[in-house]
Amino acid sequence: MRLINEEWLNGQRIVMLEPRRLAARAAARRLASLIGQEPGELVGYQTRDERRIGPNTRIEVVTEGILTRRLQNDPELPGIGLVIFDEVHERNLPTDVGLALCLDARKNLRSDLRVLAMSATADTDRFAKLLGDGEPAPIISSVGRQHPVDITWAPPGKQQRLDDAVADVTMRALRENAGDILVFLPGIGEINRVQQALERSVAPDTDVYPLAGALSLADQDRALAPSPAGRRRVVLSTDIAETSLTVNGVSVVVDAGQARVPRYDPRTGMTRLTTIPTSRASAEQRAGRAGRLGPGVAYRLWSKLEHTTRRSHLDPEITQVDLSGFALELAAWGTPLAELSFADRPPEAAYKQGIELLQMLGGLDHEEKLTDTGRRMLAAPVHPRLAHMVTSAHPRDHGLACVIAALLDDRDVMRGRPDE
Template identity: 50%
Template sequence: MINADNVPKWRRQAAGLPVISVIPEVRQALSAGAGAVLIAPPGAGKTTCVPLALLDAPWLSGRKIIMLEPRRLAARASARRMAAMLGEDVGETVGYRVRLESRVGASTRVEVVTDGILTRWIQRDPALSGVGLVIFDEFHERGLQTDLGLALCLESRSVFREDLRILVMSATLAGEPVGRLIGNSPVIVSSGRCFPVETRHINQAAKSWGQEHQIAGRTVEAVMEAVTAEDGSILAFLPGVREIRRVAQLLDERLAGTGISIAPLYGNLPLVDQERAIRPTPPEKRKIVLATAIAETSLTIEGIRIVVDCGWMRVPRFSTATGMSRLETVRVSKASADQRRGRAGRIAPGVCYRLWSEAEHQGLTAASVPEILSADLASLVLELAVWGTTTPDGIPWLDPPPEVAFRSARELLIQLGALDRQGRVTARGKTISKLGLHPRLGHMLLVGRRIGRYRLACELAAILEDRDVLHFPPGAWDADIRLRVEALRQGNAFRTPGASMNSGVCRRIRAQADRWERMQTVGDGRTITEGVENPDRYAGTLLAMAYPDRVAQLRPEGDRRYRLSGGRGARFIDVEPLAAENLLVAAALDGTGRDARIRLAAPVRPEELAAHLPEWVGEFVVVCWDSREETVAARFEERFGELVLRCRPLKNPDPEQLTAAMVQGIRHMGLSALPWERGILNLRARVMFLRSEAFGGPGWPDLSDATLLARLEDWLGPFLGGIRRRSHLQRLDLKGAILAMLSWEQRKTLDTLAPTHVVVPSGSRIPVDYIAGETPVLAVRLQEMFGAAETPCIAGGRVPLLLHLLSPAGRPLQVTRDLGGFWTGTYAVVKKEMKGRYPKHEWPDDPLLALPTNRTKKKGKKG
């Protein structure tokens, strides 16, 4: 227990820290109410001083303080710092719990935990027994589990623990909304302790950024400039581990022999290397710390007075459209840039090099997007279901989860068997939740245990949660996850052409798998007593348990392109061994472009999918149009999601399905595939002529292309019996199908008002062309119309035909709807020209008195 002698010691060490001046306000706010918000910039001392200052608060009554620290590295470091301020070891008054690691004891009063630990704690004990205060440190990072943890604490306080206090602390945060959320609590602001920092903008073309070598190269140049121009150690911010490794390599070459040490700093770095980056260097030495965003807050890195900020960070982004998450390299926010800049002024006046222009700085967003608005929500949805709610409604959120992303996560959990169809947690879901893994991987461990492949499942989960253990040169990537399993098992003896192994990552992944394997029971309570499995055979099977929506089948056209069982596309960018596999599971995908890039995968056999994921397997009768063969295909398919695993011909398909498929084919090919003889086209045009408003109106069927295509099932379907191929359409009774759309009365009216032929003065029956245009055409030799003073009409005499008066050779001489006007007008000109050309034909001076003829021999005049 803490004693009176310890108090002066930590207070003496904290003397001069700005937060000390506001601690009385914090104590008063928590004594008078249920919560408070403390805004204090980096270096104010809030992380280490506030928990220690509250330990003797009367309302705490000897109960514990839980402080949530979003990052494992910061959780360990802050616990060690507080313990040192008390003159104790970690695990006495102050301890920590992070994933798979804890340093707490019976006397521990302050427990620094990561966000996932807090969620497990409150799910296990909703009343948070023995806890008097929960502190959310660095809340501005707005991690998904942090938002969930705060929501569950507020729920706990409203239902079980009215006396539970909540303190939210942040360096950059709009405190008022948080204060309202936690119960209209006061917002307390502390000043910071920061020396002046000069900001130097290095204007570099942003259009080429986003490429790893561009960011790394420019960071190296800025670091070298700082090494030459300034004194002191340097903290360089980079998006991720790839850039850190590249910059470290380049700086090693440039700084060889200078005595300047280079220290990477990121979350998965071994603890000894993390401590090397954090601890101070001797006064005569300089170091360059290459860090991710982990160094923005909480951590105190000794001796830094120069910051080089590349201006980019790597964040997870989830796409509801693809159902996949990926890390994106994005611009930092103004808040993050200010946090990074502040690191240069902790011990003395400093300098911050920003690798972007002042104008670009004005375009940065004010703050980073909360993870709850852009992340995969599967873990959150499962935790809410365990808590007892199937929707996010009614939960006290600072930002509620997006509805579409929530539904997508819920559907995945239903597919994994973690939720039932009503969204309630199942027994399997409760077990997965206790494992503390992403639900996909938790489900894989459970199934691995059930089928006797638990060790391999542990190895695969550890590989997928960490950095890649193998490194390949450009263009030589191998996505086979089984190589990574072999690397874990063989250690330094592992060899594969073109690849190098990261021994540190290998040891960390193996240790993680060992921890999971040491779990004595999983799900069903049986003890694990199994040997090592063959990853060549079972890796794909286990991955399918985690990623049933990412089982991938090679497309028929090849080109290393696959179709995923969830309906999306994926492909291998380079030629590699797995690209020849017909069926595999894509465990890691880069979700950009039309087809996501397959990063890690393993082959799987169809029989394994059917055996272990029967809920994803279905049997279907498929009768559809095959556009390549231009025929109706009928088959029996066994499918896994959207993929066809097996198929065989269907002998006796349903006639109605055959007709529907043929209709589908005709719709695909278009009406031109039908046997439109001229007589049928004319029939169709006759109906459409009478459908026009002046001649009968909409009582007549609409035979336009659009309507015929839209209603193929109705008018053509009954005539498609026995027709299964495009070539069969030649025997289709298309005329009968058109006439079947007319009533008996309409057929009679059709022949009366829109006759197929008209008798002309010569006695000939001349066909009427309804296809040529809006007005029906009568093409007739001029001599056959002698003696007729008026143009022939149809539609009960209302519509004069458009006469095409032809020469003896059948060529048009005149187009007219006024026959009488032609005789008295232009006929004389036509006669003069044609009489010499066709002397054997009649060209009378007065055609109205001439006898009509369809012969060559001249006739006499009338009367």
Template identity: 50%
Template structure:
């Protein structure tokens, strides 16, 4: 491509000094990572410099994370060339395109690159790719870079690739790109003073009021230039706007700025203030990067960011508000130094700054991965060079949902999945739209569910929201709820686009059936009791406040939940009849036999249940449940209440345990092993209640489990009894530290070899008793006792028990339990 005509001399920006190094890196390697702080000018300078250098064969494609940034950066570059967007510089975003055959630089949102790569992996006609603001780590940017690196290695080694970021830890990105050159731009154009709170904000203080007070202070301290205020979301923006109205100097104009606003209102926030006026821009994180806000001299940072968190097992996402990270705070601070020296006010103390995380989490670590899983299936591989690989468990849950939506079959993408991937919708909503056969109703519902709630203060009634889209004036007149008109206009425009995208062959499904197609795992069946609580078909719980219009519904479809992992609050839902559910999901409703232990009832229950996922639509007694099933349910009951050991069973177990410790090959009779195996099952089938289980004598099951040969080995190695010289069977206690017996001392006369048990011939622990049955000596060495201690015992015992024999040499005496006749 020949060099572009000379550019009009622009004002110098910090990025200009880094451009020669960037050019050299691209000439040497064809890739580079460009790290430049906020305000350096990389977004508008680099694409135009590439064009001016004449080193790109084909179009230059620059990716932006947001539609507003894509449009604004294209307009700025076009203005630099003295043109309108759509000539040399154009843009493509969802629902809007300004490009022509003359376009050489095209700014697009990141999702558009994914569609381009999936339809044409060679990127024919594209000579350079620029990932702008990569530090935001959006899911589409991570996927786009991974796909680009793969096709560059396999098909397009001539493709120039630049990854640009303001605060990213750039070294890992450069390493991912094969140790691409890292080019760093110097600091911002003007210094920025940082002012912190003197002490941490009181925990009871409201963020809105504290931020409004800090804005008033900043306006008073700094009488010149615009003020940019960072807040976590639209709600906080509206509340701060209300607090500041009529409290600022007359020349101040409040300008909200967030992603869901109409473009005209966004443009007003980005426009320069008229002479003698000051813009006070109340913005979300949308203003952190890329956008140029003229004449901003002051930043007020409320120190909060709103992020999505997705819980894969529940399939629910929730928005959480948390502290900004150091990287985000630095991004925001940099907005004050673009046109002149500036000041950044932070709604936290300097001491608190050390506790901030360094970087925000990448979206791939916290987001719903269903759309990513579909893109990977369409690409045909999950083994891509991701900067942060997706968590295998979360990706697996996403693949399971896609299988449920018939987009995957045994891990491979289906024709239906390919059709879903072509739609600009979450796979849930695309599935609903396609299975319904398109049409206005399904397209409108898909657009509604993809947008923010147009009736945010209304009860959880999806039908009311659909009515508001059809006739907002009537809903406003007939209810106390005022529809949000800009949101409704966006939904209508998106619905028209979706209706055109799918050939219309509508099946005439009800609104509830459409919702059930999109959310087969969120069909709720009301639990017993007065409280409005439901179990969802996916297995989770949900609830809503009592007294709402839907609080009495037996069946409903929850289309929006707050993401609480214990019991989610239903924010949008629609009732559904069982007949409607069967009509769309009849192939997933099936009878199953359930024989289980009921902890609540304390007994085995046997039921035949007609189920849709976790929902039980019909429940009957299973009268002929097989004994095996009943036995397994009873075993589960034993797991919960624990085994009850009789003394005889415990003695048998102790004998086995001793042999096992000494190396004998005998079964494990621990509670865990018995409850994990099948040894007890033959004895459980007739036991139904907790009382039955507690009365189970384990001795017979244990003997049967051991078998004849093991019992013989056990009797030989660890006999249950010790036979005394008089033929009496003294039970051996195996529960103590060592196996032992209790026996009268005279009964052991004549024994000169100490008795032993077990494979290792452990000596029995013998407790020798007096004639009165009291212990007089404990020994594990009977011959030693006769030699060393018996004389002392004899001397003491003769006086107490004179009628009992106490021979001088017990080794030679006969055992006895009798007393001497009187007079002897």
């Protein structure tokens, strides 16, 4: 909030990138509350399906796609003096793309544009070098309040389903501790199944709430609201509560130890969500959520021995996913890949494969230049294969093409149906 009064900003706006819609809304609400306002006044936010920005807004919290579209529409970012990238440690591909485009715009068009990267766990030296102009950018460290958290190892039985094990450990945590409980699960399907199991077992004074980006705004707000006096709550969340937002009142964490991440699927030639074990860094972040208010407890559904074999950090998306959408964005931007700055370079073979797919679909010509078809594909927020289907469909079949694209986009939606 203090940055808006800096002389170098010269009355321009600040844009802050959040990787998730729920996090963007929560961040804007939190910033606005610090000055006794609601989003849409000095602080606003914009996501794909919601916009709360007014004529006096100076700080705009936006999601990844919003920033990329602004850059593609006007690379000079007029009226914007600072772009903040939050949660850069997550290494999402859209964040890496947005950062690369911002740095390129600063280099060639806007030498006065300031770029700030924020993270709880990122490799600070790497990002300082990436953001620096000839020499590493300054690093500012802040030590938050953190109380000790006791770790309890609670691996499931050999024949026990993860959902059942999580429900059992959560009931154990309710018996052994006071306060609210935050449970980390890989996706909305697991959340629904654990919620059903817990609601059959918890005491009458305990509420069970799901928390995920796929839920309605009302359901999300309900999960984040403090518990009424005399009641406890269990919040079942995806990794969105790991660092992007804070669930108040939590003193106990139950961690299933899994995350759903994008990975390239050679069978379909597209990226799909895959469930994998979390990294040690992620486990530490999750456990830390129990130590915000006072000493806490974290139950991990794996063994201490297994913990030592887990990766310290997960691989960045740019090295693991299909890059055809990435190649389409770069073709629209116009700067050669070799001249853009990334914390990790994309694999050459995967990038070439993305180019070849776009040429086959007609999105790029033989010189790898963007075509009219490619521009239409770029406007559809789905994989290029699906974007081509939607933009090329006969008007009579356009609705059907959109439905098929939504189903094939694999955003964990179908897993979230309670009657699945």
